[in-house]
Amino acid sequence: MSYRILVFKGLSALKVRDKLFLAFGLYLLVVISTSLVVYYTIISSLADPVALEKVRIIFLVTIFFLLAAGYVLGTIISRTITVPLKKLERTIKNISMGDLTDKTGIEGHDEIGSLGNSFDQMLERLRDTYNFLEVAVQMLQEKQDLLVENEKLASLGRLAAGVAHEINNPLAIINEKSGLMKDFIEFAPDFPNKEKFLELTQGISDSVSRCRAITHHLLGYARPIEIVKEFFSMENAVNEVLVFLKSEIVSKKIVVETRFDKDSDKIKSDKVQIEQVLLNIIKDAVDAVAISGSLSIWSDRKNDETARIFIKDNGHGISRDMLKHIFEPFFSTKERGKGTGLGLFVSYGIVKKLGGKILVESELNKGTTFTIELPFGYLEGEP
Amino acid sequence: MSKEKVLIVDDEVELAATLSERLQLRGYGAVAAYSAEEGMNAVRALSPDVVILDLNLPGEGGIGILKKIKRSSPSIQVILTTGHGEIQSEEEGLSAGAFSYITKPFDISELMEQIDKAVAADE
Numbered sequence: 001m002s003y004r005i006l007v008f009k010g011l012s013a014l015k016v017r018d019k020l021f022l023a024f025g026l027y028l029l030v031v032i033s034t035s036l037v038v039y040y041t042i043i044s045s046l047a048d049p050v051a052l053e054k055v056r057i058i059f060l061v062t063i064f065f066l067l068a069a070g071y072v073l074g075t076i077i078s079r080t081i082t083v084p085l086k087k088l089e090r091t092i093k094n095i096s097m098g099d100l101t102d103k104t105g106i107e108g109h110d111e112i113g114s115l116g117n118s119f120d121q122m123l124e125r126l127r128d129t130y131n132f133l134e135v136a137v138q139m140l141q142e143k144q145d146l147l148v149e150n151e152k153l154a155s156l157g158r159l160a161a162g163v164a165h166e167i168n169n170p171l172a173i174i175n176e177k178s179g180l181m182k183d184f185i186e187f188a189p190d191f192p193n194k195e196k197f198l199e200l201t202q203g204i205s206d207s208v209s210r211c212r213a214i215t216h217h218l219l220g221y222a223r224p225i226e227i228v229k230e231f232f233s234m235e236n237a238v239n240e241v242l243v244f245l246k247s248e249i250v251s252k253k254i255v256v257e258t259r260f261d262k263d264s265d266k267i268k269s270d271k272v273q274i275e276q277v278l279l280n281i282i283k284d285a286v287d288a289v290a291i292s293g294s295l296s297i298w299s300d301r302k303n304d305e306t307a308r309i310f311i312k313d314n315g316h317g318i319s320r321d322m323l324k325h326i327f328e329p330f331f332s333t334k335e336r337g338k339g340t341g342l343g344l345f346v347s348y349g350i351v352k353k354l355g356g357k358i359l360v361e362s363e364l365n366k367g368t369t370f371t372i373e374l375p376f377g378y379l380e381g382e383p
Numbered sequence: 384m385s386k387e388k389v390l391i392v393d394d395e396v397e398l399a400a401t402l403s404e405r406l407q408l409r410g411y412g413a414v415a416a417y418s419a420e421e422g423m424n425a426v427r428a429l430s431p432d433v434v435i436l437d438l439n440l441p442g443e444g445g446i447g448i449l450k451k452i453k454r455s456s457p458s459i460q461v462i463l464t465t466g467h468g469e470i471q472s473e474e475e476g477l478s479a480g481a482f483s484y485i486t487k488p489f490d491i492s493e494l495m496e497q498i499d500k501a502v503a504a505d506e
Contacts, residue, residue: 168466169395172488176401179491183408212488219466 017082024074031066035059084112088119100127153327153348157218160329164215171211178204217342218329227353231377232271234264234309238297241278248286255294264299267307268377273350277358280343281311281370287334288315288368306356306373314367323362386412387502390431392422392448393464394441402435405491411498419443426452431459433501435494438465438476438484446475453480460501464489 011019039059046052084106094102103123106116182201185194238258242249249256285295296312318326318333325331327348332341344358351358355375362368389411393399399415406413414429416422419442426434434452438445449461463476463484473484482501485494 165466168487169398173395173397173401175488176398176405176491180401180405180408183405187408208488216486 016085017078020074020077020082024070027070028067031063031070035063035066080108080110080112084116088116091119091123095123095126100130149327150352153345156329157345157349160218164218167211168215168219171208171215174204175208175212178208214340214342217340217346227270227273229268229270229377231265231268234267234274234299235260237271237275238278238282238309241275241282244279245283245286248283249295252286252289253292254286254289255292257294257296257298259296259298261299261301263301263307263376264309266376267374269354269356269374273354274374277347277350277372278309278311280347281358281372284343285311285313285315285368285370288317289313290315301376302373305375307376309372309374310369311372312367312369317364317366317368318360318362319364323360326360327358386410387433387498388412388429388431389414389433389435389498390422390425390429391415391435392417392419392425392440393435393437394418395437402494406495406498409491409495419448422448423451426456426459430456433482433498434459434461435498436461436463436481438463438473446479449476449479449481460504462494462497462501 014022039055042055043052046055084104087104087106091102091104100123103120104116106119107113108116178201182198182205185197185201188194235258238260242256242258248254282295282297289295294314297310299307299309302308322331322333326333327344329345330341331345348358351372351374356373359371359373360368361371389403389406391399391403391406391413393402393415394417396415396417399417403413403415414425414431416425419440422434422436422440425431436445436448436452440448443451445463449463452459452461457480460482461480463473463481464487465473465484466487476484482504483497485497
């Protein structure tokens with residue numbers, strides 16, 4: 001029994017092709033040896049040379065046909081088994097290398113063909129799943145980036161509001177102390193440098209006012225704003241802001257172009273808050289353009305849920321490095337003292353609370369475009 | 384017209400003291416108290432016309448004191464002072480009977496206007 005095990009073991013170590021060679025070799029051996037045995041048996045019993053010649057020819061032809069049949073058989077086996085197996089192996093190797101675009105290409109209706117077909121179908125499913133996952137991962141990545149950005153700004157907002165809150169109390173003390181000093185000076189009869197002292201205490205009060213504007217701005221970010229949603233004309237809102245900035249627009253000879261689609265009236269939002277956002281962004285645009293610069297404000301619909309308002313200027317633009325920080329508190333590209341660096345931070349917070357978002361694109365020396373995305377109102381079921 | 388009695392309740396001693404001095408200079412009978420307890424004692428002892436009350440008072444909090452004052456002597460007008468950003472407390476304060484609220488740091492003339500309005504509302 002042990003020799004059988006040995007033979008099976010030896011066979012299982014061989015490749016399919018080698019096994020076929022072995023089988024073909026054995027076949028040849030059997031054919032040739034059987035033929036030779038029969039041939040010599042017949043030859044030795046025949047005396048007639050003509051009959052002998054016939055027998056020889058018949059044997060040669062028979063051997064030739066048997067060999068040919070063997071060759072055909074071998075080719076058929078190779079075609080139906082070895083070649084498809086090779087294709088399958090190549091495809092699997094490619095898949096394991098990460099290439100999902102390949103397929104076996106095995107055809108036919110037999111078992112092997114069916115195997116190849118099933119394999120190709122499986123591969124197609126795999127490819128679809130892979131593509132789907134790729135898209136899903138990309139979407140998740142984008143969502144995560146947005147979440148990180150939101151979270152960053154929210155925690156910065158909390159920090160800033162916390163600081164502002166703590167600063168407010170000592171600020172109130174400074175305010176009252178300098179106020180009391182001013183009271184004493186004012187109520188006192190004339191003394192040397194009285195005017196000077198009044199000026200000094202006034203300076204303190206003015207600085208307190210500046211600080212107060214900042215702390216109130218910051219606290220406004222953290223403060224849960226009361227949202228009053230209503231339908232209003234976006235065009236009117238923009239025009240009101242433009243009127244507010246009229247003197248700067250006129251003195252810089254800025255060409256303002258506005259274009260609103262009828263959908264812009266279907267935004268249901270907080271008009272006062274939106275005007276605040278528009279003011280912050282349009283003021284920045286006005287500051288960014290050169291004399292005779294241009295400013296375009298228009299609206300369109302992004303999809304059934306979302307409206308967009310664009311504010312585009314041809315000003316100095318913002319570099320990529322700076323653009324990343326543009327919504328952070330106290331980040332300003334303006335000269336020191338020209339801006340608090342809170343306008344866009346506050347605007348970002350407002351628009352987020354209103355269920356929208358602000359996007360920005362910019363190119364140095366070409367200009368900047370802000371996009372405000374806001375939800376339409378009628379989808380909320382309360383027109 | 385007699386001097387309006389104004390009680391300032393704020394745990395920021397410097398603020399309350401300075402503010403009361405400034406109000407005194409302007410002719411009010413101003414007194415400062417630096418804690419909730421002190422404030423309540425002063426309310427009982429002085430029965431002021433107007434109380435200027437810090438919303439963020441430690442302990443019972445401004446709202447708690449406000450409710451106490453309004454229960455014991457409803458005629459006393461209370462102006463809340465806040466650090467801003469506490470809209471819920473502000474609204475709670477108004478519904479609990481506060482006359483108005485004013486955000487810190489405040490302008491003295493604005494505060495005086497509120498005091499005068501509160502006194503006028505009482506009369």
